Amino acid sequence: MFDDIAPRYDAFNHLASMNIDRRWRRRAIREVAAVKPEAVLDVACGTGDSTIALTRALPERCRITGVDISPRMLKVMEGKVASEGLGNRISIVTGDAENLDFPDGxxxxxxxxxxxxNFENLEKGIREMMRVLKPGGKLVILELSMPSGKLLRKLYEVYFLHILPRVGKRLSGNESAFRYLPASVVNFPGKEKFTAILQDCGCTSVTHRALSFGLARLYTASYSL
Ligand SMILES: C[S@@+](CC[C@H](N)C(=O)[O-])C[C@H]1O[C@@H](n2cnc3c(N)ncnc32)[C@H](O)[C@@H]1O
Structure with a gap:
């Protein structure tokens, strides 16, 4: 599905979130930068917005890798990385988050x-992300969510479930993808359940923060042996 929508993903993404995603990404990147990393992996990096922003926020010595399962999303990313002259700072890898091709730690x-x-097996993907972390390393997950307040939730449902699929269809010709996207948000576990899943997968010191009234959520966790 992401292969199909790749050429228009960025335009749609910024339109759908009215650009608030940039602010959310900056918040997530601050969490990553706080551990002063030497090596960072951006999983499901897509067209590379977060990977590129990470590269700008972190010192040159930091090794940054983006991995995604969709070759066409990565093709778009390659173009952006090249046009920003960041080819020497970012490694782009095609791969499955549920079977990461990197050694432990x-x-x-x-x-x-x-x-x-979007992971087929959420727990497997999280366990893999934990496996490739060094002990003491940090996991930072940013995800869309259903807002908590009743009124906002109603408005969100109208926008996300009814308006957005039509806009997406006009932009990309692929209505089913834009029906899938909101459905995947509605079906994703809420904060308590997702926190419990993270803990079950071996994450410690799990934190959660609602962004923009719960339109997105930022989770952080540590990996300790
Ligand atoms: C909504 S996009 C997000 C892309 C990017 N991280 C961003 O912030 O714009 C979701 C991405 O997850 C990728 N994806 C889904 N399942 C995956 C998996 N099992 N392994 C790696 N990437 C996956 C898709 O190919 C797609 O690029």
Whole structure:
């Protein structure tokens, strides 16, 4: 599905979130930068917005890798990385988050923006992200969510479930993808359940923060042996 929508993903993404995603990404990147990482993995990096922003926020010595399962999303990312002259700072890898091709303990921080809700097996993906973290490393997950307040939730449902699929269809010709996207948010576990899943997968010191009245959520966790 992401292969199909790749060429228009960025335009749609910024339109759908009215650009608030940039602010959310900056918040997530601050969490990553706080551990002063030498090596960072951006899982489900897509067209690379978070990976590129990470590269700008972190010192040159930091090794940054983006991995995604969709070759066409990565193709768009490659173009952006090249046009920003960041080819020497970012490694781009095609791969499955649920079977990461990196040795245990490879990264000081692993981050995933708007990716985990798309995993076929959520727990497997989280365990993999934990496996490739060094002991003491940090996991930072940014994900869309249903807002908590009743009125906002109603408005959100109208926008996300009815308006957005039509806009998406006009932009991309692929209505089913834009029906899938909101459904994946509605079906994603709420904060208590997702926190429990993270803990079951071996994450410690799990924190959670609602962003923009719960339109997105930022989770952080540590990996300790
Ligand atoms: C909504 S996009 C988010 C992309 C990017 N992180 C961003 O912030 O714009 C979700 C991405 O998850 C990727 N994805 C879904 N399942 C995956 C998996 N099992 N392994 C790696 N990437 C996956 C898709 O290919 C897509 O690029």
């Amino acid at each position: 490879s990264f000081d921080a692993v981050t995933c923006a708007f990716g985990v809700r």
